Amino acid sequence: ETGVTQSPTHLIKTRGQQVTLRCSSQSGHNTVSWYQQALGQGPQFIFQYYREEENGRGNFPPRFSGLQFPNYSSELNVNALELDDSALYLCASSLAGGNHNEKLFFGSGTQLSVL
Amino acid sequence: SQQGEEDPQALSIQEGENATMNCSYKTSINNLQWYRQNSGRGLVHLILIRSNEREKHSGRLRVTLDTSKKSSSLLITASRAADTASYFCATDPNDYKLSFGAGTTVTVRA
Numbered sequence: 001e002t003g004v005t006q007s008p009t010h011l012i013k014t015r016g017q018q019v020t021l022r023c024s025s026q027s028g029h030n031t032v033s034w035y036q037q038a039l040g041q042g043p044q045f046i047f048q049y050y051r052e053e054e055n056g057r058g059n060f061p062p063r064f065s066g067l068q069f070p071n072y073s074s075e076l077n078v079n080a081l082e083l084d085d086s087a088l089y090l091c092a093s094s095l096a097g098g099n100h101n102e103k104l105f106f107g108s109g110t111q112l113s114v115l
Numbered sequence: 116s117q118q119g120e121e122d123p124q125a126l127s128i129q130e131g132e133n134a135t136m137n138c139s140y141k142t143s144i145n146n147l148q149w150y151r152q153n154s155g156r157g158l159v160h161l162i163l164i165r166s167n168e169r170e171k172h173s174g175r176l177r178v179t180l181d182t183s184k185k186s187s188s189l190l191i192t193a194s195r196a197a198d199t200a201s202y203f204c205a206t207d208p209n210d211y212k213l214s215f216g217a218g219t220t221v222t223v224r225a
Contacts, residue, residue: 033213043203109156
């Protein structure tokens with residue numbers, strides 16, 4: 001167990017809806033990264049938060065947004081869902097502090113299906 | 116686009132045999148990491164090798180890094196059924212973004 005928890009584990013939404021995914025970091029970790037993993041692919045970096053500020057973003061549109069709270073937990077919000085948003089969404093925490101990447105501790109993910 | 120690419124895409128071996136998979140990447144890195152993912156679950160960190168290291172061991176795992184060829188290999192010795200999983204290499208071409216390959220799926224037959 002990594003100490004990183006994600007909720008919910010599974011979610012079904014319809015196209016056009018909005019979704020919020022949640023992540024609790026491992027105790028003491030101040031950095032959270034979100035990844036999208038399509039079936040049969042590797043995780044794709046969405047964005048990273050460090051001390052409540054966005055600290056880097058991958059090639060994802062603005063309808064993917066996030067928050068990090070003072071206790072370092074985090075949310076991923078996706079608006080106007082599209083069918084291609086169906087994927088496993090992974091949250092990972094670390095002590096990187098945005099300076100360089102050390103190892104990431106992943107949660108078990110949220111499986112999102114968009115119908 | 117993904118920074119790293121694993122080879123082969125899939126590997127099937129008998130229990131007790133060794134499994135070797137390779138990772139190639141495109142740009143210079145600070146470190147390279149290997150992760151394991153059991154079906155539909157989160158990734159688990161296996162080993163990190165820094166750009167100034169050439170080889171690293173952890174239990175039954177051996178990782179090599181050749182920065183001149185921009186490649187790495189992961190060797191799992193004496194494989195077990197529990198090693199059945201997908202294995203990903205990850206590199207850090209930028210300070211904040213850990214970039215993963217598409218993975219190698221390893222099946223260990225009893």
